[in-house]
Amino acid sequence: MAKPKKTPRPKAQAPKGFRDYFGAEVTHRAEMLSKIAAVYQRYGFDALESSGVETVEALGKFLPDVDRPNEGVFAWQEDAEGDKPGDWLALRYDLTAPLARVYAQHRNDLPMPYRRYAMGPVWRNEKPGPGRFRQFYQCDADTVGAPSVAADAEICAMLADCLEEVGIARGDYVVRVNNRKVLNGVLEVAGLAGDDKDAERGIVLRAIDKLDRLGPEGVRALLGEGRKDDSGDFTKGAGLADAQADVVMGFMQAKRDSGAKTVARLRELVAGSDVGVQGVDELELISDLLAAGGYGPDRVEIDPSVVRGLGYYTGPVFEAELTFEIKDEKGRARNFGSVAGGGRYDDLVKRFTGQEVPATGVSIGVDRLLAALAAKGRLAGEATGPVVVTVMDRDRMADYQAMVAELRQAGIRAEVYLGNPKNFGNQMKYADKRQSPVVVIEGGDEQDRGVVQIKDMVLGAQMAQDASHDEWKERKNQYEVKRGDLVQAVRDILDRTS
Amino acid sequence: MAKPKKTPRPKAQAPKGFRDYFGAEVTHRAEMLSKIAAVYQRYGFDALESSGVETVEALGKFLPDVDRPNEGVFAWQEDAEGDKPGDWLALRYDLTAPLARVYAQHRNDLPMPYRRYAMGPVWRNEKPGPGRFRQFYQCDADTVGAPSVAADAEICAMLADCLEEVGIARGDYVVRVNNRKVLNGVLEVAGLAGDDKDAERGIVLRAIDKLDRLGPEGVRALLGEGRKDDSGDFTKGAGLADAQADVVMGFMQAKRDSGAKTVARLRELVAGSDVGVQGVDELELISDLLAAGGYGPDRVEIDPSVVRGLGYYTGPVFEAELTFEIKDEKGRARNFGSVAGGGRYDDLVKRFTGQEVPATGVSIGVDRLLAALAAKGRLAGEATGPVVVTVMDRDRMADYQAMVAELRQAGIRAEVYLGNPKNFGNQMKYADKRQSPVVVIEGGDEQDRGVVQIKDMVLGAQMAQDASHDEWKERKNQYEVKRGDLVQAVRDILDRTS
Structure with a gap:
């Protein structure tokens, strides 16, 4: 295969005036x-x-007397078929x-x-x-x-x-x-009302439509002789x-x-x-x-x-x-x-x-x-972040997958960490970014004892903000539960914080 | 205003290859x-x-070595800004x-x-x-x-x-x-595997991709010398x-x-x-x-x-x-x-x-x-048609509006007939077209007596199909209920037929 010509990298940018919506x-x-x-x-x-997509014809968006679409629409012409010029289409x-x-x-x-x-x-x-x-x-x-x-x-x-x-x-x-x-x-x-009053009616209609912007006095001026705006420009009125x-x-x-x-x-x-x-x-x-x-x-x-x-x-x-x-x-x-x-x-x-x-x-x-x-604060905040199951031992991925499968079966949004698990701090940072309400941790020691660690991220964040020293000692935002109680323990936290 | 040039009526037609979806x-x-x-x-x-809309650049859809977008995308060029040519945009x-x-x-x-x-x-x-x-x-x-x-x-x-x-x-x-x-x-x-085997690999990949269409024998032929199709055309194989x-x-x-x-x-x-x-x-x-x-x-x-x-x-x-x-x-x-x-x-x-x-x-x-x-017949049929409240007396529209408001309040899909009410047959035809499960009728006589007529359209259609003469006499698909029982009577029919 011939090597394609080297072109500069494209810009990763939505077109001007378009945007992306997330989450x-x-x-x-x-x-x-x-x-x-x-x-x-x-x-x-x-x-x-x-x-x-519609034809420009059906949209009625050809410019008067010109076979060219109105600038206000995104339009393009289809390829010609033989002698027949292509239709103009538009969004x-x-x-x-x-x-x-x-x-x-x-x-x-x-x-x-x-x-x-x-x-x-x-x-x-x-x-x-x-x-x-x-x-x-x-x-x-x-x-x-x-x-x-x-x-x-x-x-x-x-x-x-x-x-x-x-x-x-x-x-x-x-x-x-x-x-x-x-x-x-x-x-x-x-x-x-008369046909000869077209011009006046036009001015009156436009004046009325400006009520929001000019207020009654401005409209009144435009109904009469006219109106001088702040810049000194004069708009002729309906007289x-x-x-x-x-x-x-x-x-x-x-x-x-x-x-x-x-x-x-x-x-x-x-x-x-x-x-x-x-x-x-x-x-x-x-x-x-x-x-x-x-x-x-x-x-x-x-x-x-x-x-x-x-x-x-x-x-x-x-x-x-x-x-x-x-x-x-x-x-x-x-x-x-x-x-x-x-x-x-x-x-x-x-x-x-x-x-x-x-x-x-x-x-x-x-x-x-x-x-x-x-x-008004009447939108539920961000959609709930997922429970994140961390990966302490990359060879035990199947165990972690089993945990998220159980959680999902119970209708709980959950995911296993899929990045490089080597650095545990990165996993916690990821959970933060995901606005995760609960993090689940199971290392070799926990596995041997048939338990998992549950970290309550919402409580953790609250305590970081306003807990006294005594509260820090009393209220734990991380604790152990039996592996078999995982789903119930997670649900308890979700019920409390939702 | 100058009269615009008379143009022929536009065709009411979706562009070729596009369609409308209903209900x-x-x-x-x-x-x-x-x-x-x-x-x-x-x-x-x-x-x-x-x-x-994306830029053609971001989509990677410029033709190689040409500043023209690939034909497979709908694309158009933005207006130039001064000397700068406009971006190409595409769907x-x-x-x-x-x-x-x-x-x-x-x-x-x-x-x-x-x-x-x-x-x-x-x-x-x-x-x-x-x-x-x-x-x-x-x-x-x-x-x-x-x-x-x-x-x-x-x-x-x-x-x-x-x-x-x-x-x-x-x-x-x-x-x-x-x-x-x-x-x-x-x-x-x-x-x-070698770099010099590019051509053979290409033929093998294409052959494999045709398994669904050609079956194992066809693929096998393409892996070898080649294959003659039903029309007699020969495709060279990977050898x-x-x-x-x-x-x-x-x-x-x-x-x-x-x-x-x-x-x-x-x-x-x-x-x-x-x-x-x-x-x-x-x-x-x-x-x-x-x-x-x-x-x-x-x-x-x-x-x-x-x-x-x-x-x-x-x-x-x-x-x-x-x-x-x-x-x-x-x-x-x-x-x-x-x-x-x-x-x-x-x-x-x-x-x-x-x-x-x-x-x-x-x-x-x-x-x-x-x-x-x-x-598989696993889609619920058409979305339920609305209950149609007919108009027997156009001056009593407010009464009919009150009925549909009550029905909607109870979560029941309902509408009042808004066409010309003169011909009652048209109202019933309309209800049929709307796949209406229930029609409500209240003329002056019913109003005087504080009742409404309820017409069970589903039962009516069933009976029209397969009821015996006796059943016609016994099972009524239209009956009177007290005006105050309207919502309950409609709900009874909907519960039975859903």
């Missing part, structure tokens, strides 16, 4: 996804798993575009309405930044083909159940609901008259101390607009349906200040917010904020079939939820 | 992966999840190459030895064929940094445990172990003398009716070769270690006829085979065959670090295992 990072997420899947199932949603950037493709492809075999959930990685070809990765998980549930807002109400209830299932206590979250149609009504009342701007501001600030009062206030604001009244009716119906299922305002509430997504969705919009405070990097208390969001969008498969099919859905930000639980 | 296909796999993960955990293996084609990169990158923070498991999709840029997809799951466990075959033995035991955990009964599988070093010894004894070929054939056919006898036979074959004797010693040690843990020849056995992977691995090689017969498409009985395989490979991270690090691991073919369980 508990993986298992905590898997547990969370499995709990959420169980709730989705209970609501009648069926699992769907499509592949990570999915969310789970909604594949749902549209799947539904259009399989619609004759799927139940109607179709409730489906999907969980998995998605990819974004974006500049990575701190905490911003180019692959991350999404966890979605959508109902396709149900025009009634009963479908939206059901998703709000399901979202609340999911949060409680993964460990967010009632009272620590709220699902807030708004409706794009109410905004449309408000715009109509403010005299911004609304005061009375018009008042209506829009009134919408965002319409929340009252009960759902009924909020609904009444919204009715005043949209009086005279059919679509606005329809939107308020929908909000009221959602609220009634939820109340009938036992989902009161302690879990789901109507809140016109939910503005995120109002530009994208066509009807009800919802967002789950965690209401407890956490400390940020600088120790300041701040609200944790949004962990899930969704709403109704009515053009899911129109690109494929020409037919308008109503759909509504939610996406849960699993990584944000995990961060929230970690901040 | 139970997804949940059965998720359950299997979760069971296998639990066994891996019990053996002290830690989860690792790297991203689907991982297995879980071992990413392990090598991760281990080389993070080795200072990882325990040594490092036991890790990984589960997830991998991608192959190959021509798709029937049952061959370009994305599929792998489910691997590897131990890095443990030179002792105790690590191999542990993985064989773990593999047996995994199979039993997912529902393959003891006796329905066997983990077969072989060793590349024994083959090397055999080649040495046959006078094929071994009869005595040489006898040694190689003897290796593959060395299995005896006990491990001890097989070992003895192999010792005869490799007498005089150091590496061969070392290989036989390793097989014997693996067997002893497994026996000490209770893993006898009913679960793991030494079998020199395991030839798959002998070309790739450097020491022990193992394969899990299902021993029961299934019927193929044509109704013929055939063995199900291999569902997992692995072995020792000792150059895991050398490409990155220059250091040789020993590694051994196993990959479980989850999709083949699922197919095997399905063939």
Whole structure:
């Protein structure tokens, strides 16, 4: 065989913007996804798993008027077959575009309405930044083909159940609901409904979407003449008259101390607009349906200040917010904020079939939820480290294997040390690194006497931290047990420390 | 906004070689992966999840002497940054190459030895064929940094445990172990050890790897002058003398009716070769270690006829085979065959670090295992369909929502019909399609009387199949219960039919 050309060693490095997840990072997420899947199932949603790869055509990610994919996706062209140029393929950037493709492809075999959930990685070809990765998980549930807002109400209830299932206590979250149609009504009342008002409506929508960042005064400025930011840059506003701007501001600030009062206030604001009244009716119906299922305002509430997504969705919009405070990097208390969001969008498969099919859905930000639980100390720490059986005599490996086999049979996580056993200190260092709760030691002397040494690593660590001298003498973190009592002795320690 | 150019509708079609998984296909796999993960955990293996994307450089998939990636991977080049050409990125084609990169990158923070498991999709840029997809799951466990075959033995035991955990009964599988070093010894004894025998060794290795397909006679022909296949094509052989070929054939056919006898036979074959004797010693040690843990020849056995992977691995090689017969498409009985395989490979991270690090691991073919369980009828059928609450009066949606909320609270999968309720027949068709076990009906009359109608769909389907006329009259598959007894009545049916 010819010797290959000598090439420099490759860099052992994940690509920029991608990362590795280890141990508990993986298992905590898997547990969370499995709990959420169980709730989705209970609501009648069926699992769907499509592949990570779609045609760029199906994703709708060709740039307009150009046969080149959008930069935001990872895309490549398949090899040509004869004269036929290869298809452009891409990694999915969310789970909604594949749902549209799947539904259009399989619609004759799927139940109607179709409730489906999907969980998995998605990819974004974006500049990575701190905490911003180019692959991350999404966890979605959508109902396709149900025009009634009963479908939206059901998703709000399901979202609340999911949060409680993964460990967010009632009272620590709220699902807030708004409706794009109410905004449309408000715009109509403010005299911004006509085709000739496209530009103004665009500015108003963008201004509303900036409420979180600019606050009411900033939005108000953008509704009027415009706004000068801190750097002195001026953004031109929509040029609304005061009375018009008042209506829009009134919408965002319409929340009252009960759902009924909020609904009444919204009715005043949209009086005279059919679509606005329809939107308020929908909000009221959602609220009634939820109340009938036992989902009161302690879990789901109507809140016109939910503005995120109002530009994208066509009807009800919802967002789950965690209401407890956490400390940020600088120790300041701040609200944790949004962990899930969704709403109704009515053009899911129109690109494929020409037919308008109503759909509504939610996406849960699993990584944000995990961060929230970690901040609250509600994640079980690292997955339990294994019991480590040390190797005192490398010729007696079979005896050590028998010990770990017994422990595993009893459901206890256990391993035998597989590195070079010569240096016992290295074995103990290894056990430390593995966060091992118990170390088992059996040398020739112990074997002769039919015993093993048990070392309680948790107690050892505690004592190293805070035991007095007397305690050191009294409480032993290492002791002998009969070989036949190995499993029971280990279990006793695990039961005490778990 | 300018109107975008009218483009033809996109095709709603997964890319060639990719497919969608629905409902139970997804949940059965998720359950299997979760069971296998639990066994891996019990053996002290830690989860690792790297991203689907790696640099082509790290994957080692550039073509030799060309700066173009291997055709077997899906690859694309990142945009240039200024003068610097963009990196080539690719989808991982297995879980071992990413392990090598991760281990080389993070080795200072990882325990040594490092036991890790990984589960997830991998991608192959190959021509798709029937049952061959370009994305599929792998489910691997590897131990890095443990030179002792105790690590191999542990993985064989773990593999047996995994199979039993997912529902393959003891006796329905066997983990077969072989060793590349024994083959090397055999080649040495046959006078094929020298550097000048590269070509012959290559032909011998390829011939051995074809044992499954060609049978002993075909392999024998390829060891000698050559073989003419059914089409008349001639493949040149290694040109071994009869005595040489006898040694190689003897290796593959060395299995005896006990491990001890097989070992003895192999010792005869490799007498005089150091590496061969070392290989036989390793097989014997693996067997002893497994026996000490209770893993006898009913679960793991030494079998020199395991030839798959002998070309790739450097020491022990193992394969899990299902021993029961299934019927193929044509109704013929055939063995199900291999569902997992692995072995020792000792150059895991050398490409990155220059250091040789020993590694051994196993990959479980989850999709083949699922197919095997399905063939044995050991997969629970479809995930239970939901209880469907029908909508008799669309203004009373809140009442129906209250019913499903009660059912879900009791842990019962339930949904309200969200399509157009006008045609009741459509609602029943929907319930059928959903494989709903129970349908709940409450019209105005029932509401007035405080009752609901319960329709037992499972009994209904049974009766439609095989009930006599009398049974039709006696056994009712639809009856009335008090509204307050709804949950209990549904649960009674579910308990009976599950």
